[in-house]
Amino acid sequence: MLKTITYSPSYTLVPTYECFNRCTYCNFRVAPSQDDWLSLSQAQKILHSLQPQSVSEILILSGEVHPQSPRRKAWFQRIYDLCQLSLDMGFFPHTNAGPLSYNEMAQLKQVNVSMGLMLEQITPKLLKTVHHHAPSKIPEVRLQQLEWAGELKIPFTTGLLLGIGETETDRWDTLEVITAIQSRWGHIQEVILQPHCVGSHQSLTESQFTLDQFPDIVKKAREILPESIAIQIPPNLISSPNILLLCLEAGATDLGGISPKDEVNPDYPHLLHQTLVNLLESAGWKLIPRLPVYPHYYDWLSPSLRKNMSIR
Ligand SMILES: O=c1nc2n(C[C@H](O)[C@H](O)[C@H](O)CO)c3cc(O)ccc3cc-2c(=O)[nH]1
Ligand SMILES: C[C@H]1O[C@@H](n2cnc3c(N)ncnc32)[C@H](O)[C@@H]1O
């Protein structure tokens, strides 16, 4: 019997690359007002060209307009409309647009089957380094987001960014915090273990992450996190096939959204689908597609969010 590993066939829409934060590891952002936002007609053209049979998730991944900016409302509305459009065209939206107000989050719940926000790391000391100019990365702000998502019953994805200056203990602390939140709300569907990979556009020029530590981190995460939470690892950021397979043996169960372009790490393309399938099969793993919401949350979804399931 083949062991199974899941992934979500996806396409990433970027409402805007502009962001008022300046995380030093980011290869995505452009300066505020320096980007044309994705229009609905552009998005419609893209979505129309996709095969709903082979792509189920639309990942709406965005740079952030400041909560106090007069442009915030239009920014939020564009994200909402992109989700609605994706849903209407038969896809399953998952939004990660940074921290939201309670009201914004409640609204987006109506047009997303799941949502996400990386905790990154819980230690406040990173506010002096990589997050010095990134108020959205204040640990309390992100924790509050996880709490609100729980209260609102939104199936949620969070995770750790590894190799940005945290210690080993910091990592275990972050995993413990996620475990505590899960025991209150039960809405965390998966935790992404994301290695910080240096790209061509960031200001931080080295990663403190070496891939050979990865299997042990996965193993420890599996010990700390409850069984109800899946562990996701990004295959394009793990350049060694051997380490990828060791991470699966250590307890990773999912490869995340696989899009034609990884917008966060454009310097790290995915393997050809068949190459990945063959690599996994050679070690006894069968790659299975999933939706961006895990089955144990299907009954949390409103009928309008569930309607696309019947056409699949
Ligand atoms: O292709 C990517 N997908 C990313 N995704 C997509 C993710 O793999 C899927 O949307 C979920 O697994 C739902 O299927 C994220 C989603 C989040 O909620 C939070 C962070 C990320 C980060 C990435 C990423 O760096 N690259
Ligand atoms: C969307 C998520 O992408 C992650 N992210 C941002 N920049 C990088 C990078 N250079 N390498 C890996 N992950 C990154 C952060 O964890 C963010 O929350």
Ligand code: MET
């Ligand atoms: C490239 S990051 C995109 C999502 C959001 N700006 C965050 O950092 O959480």
Ligand code: SF4
């Ligand atoms: S990682 Fe997200 S919050 Fe940080 S600068 Fe990039 S887009 Fe903005």
